[in-house]
Amino acid sequence: MYSRGKFMEGGEGHEMGSKRQRIIDTNPYYSSAGTSLMYTNPYPPAYIGQPRPFPVIRLRGLPFNCSETDVEEFLHGFNIIDILFVHKKGRFSGEAFVVLGLPVQVDWALQRNRLNMGRRYIEVFRSKRQEYYNAVANEVADSKNGPPSPPHRSAPRARSYDEGKDLVEHTGVLKLRGLPFSATKEDIIEFFKEFDISEDNITLMINSEGRATGEAFVEFASPEDSKAAMVKDRMTLGSRYIELFASTPEEAEEAASRNR
CATH class of the missing domain: 3.30.70.330 (RRM (RNA recognition motif) domain)
Known part of the structure; x- marks a missing residue:
């Protein structure tokens, strides 16, 4: 949230x-x-x-x-x-x-x-x-004032900027972090409204108790689309600014299996 x-x-x-x-x-x-x-x-x-x-x-x-x-x-x-x-x-x-x-x-x-x-x-x-x-x-x-200085080796996962993001190879899948806990698939579709995304392309992550974790995986039509969508990194969805990371179909599938 x-x-x-x-x-x-x-x-x-x-x-x-x-x-x-x-x-x-x-x-x-x-x-x-x-x-x-x-x-x-x-x-x-x-x-x-x-x-x-x-x-x-x-x-x-x-x-x-x-x-x-x-x-x-x-x-x-x-x-x-x-x-x-x-x-x-x-x-x-x-x-x-x-x-x-x-x-x-x-x-x-x-x-x-x-x-x-x-x-x-x-x-x-x-x-x-x-x-x-x-x-x-x-x-x-x-x-x-711009992005923070380069992190030391133990920089937190929750940090919202990563200098390596522009260098990562895209496979068409993005990982989202920092979502409102109340976020729905429809909210994510609206967030990426410039792109052709359906609910079937979105995996909202939940923990063992069925509660939203604030993370999701989104599959785009092509690697070019997922790379273009990185312009949304640190933009807000509702009340929260959202972190975007290049991911892979394998990581998304593994995450989805933990939801079952």
Whole structure:
């Protein structure tokens, strides 16, 4: 996984929302009312008639090969609205902001403090709306200043730029990463509307529990089409900017077999 700019208030919404907008439109706990978010569900009653806390946490100590799926598994059972990895000078800092579905989930997430992700223990902190906004603004600024510096060997999988992308041989298959969890095949067809793609050419990846992973494989009519479609790399689908990678029919078939 979302409608552009609903977390943004005032001028911030116009600047940040144009690049990264991170909320699921269908989230039953929120609806837009002007520039604020209001609960449509009476739960939790403790917040009725009071300012709604912004449900965001900060994770620190993440492995440098961390992906969104790793964070989702670490926070298994939580309603995750957004995961924003923090980079410094183009390199992953080991930190991320995670926006949750309800303020009460922040308290629950703090109970995961110092639990392990792989071999590393992760620190979980309560964060603030403005800290998240600042992180989004920094990401926008970095994207305007051009691609980050070349990565070291342990650069994260979640990094959204790869200097080698232009050099990879195309076979007609692209891998998509960073999709909204609510994305459908119709959304992907619309994203690639300049190309002739049918639902049969799209594989949406799910995990062992049947939940969307934010990844998909798309087969194009030709290698030339898949290469041309790379112009869409880092463009937004709904609320998320999408990473594109050249793939192969074999990789797509292997991924599809894991869905069965």
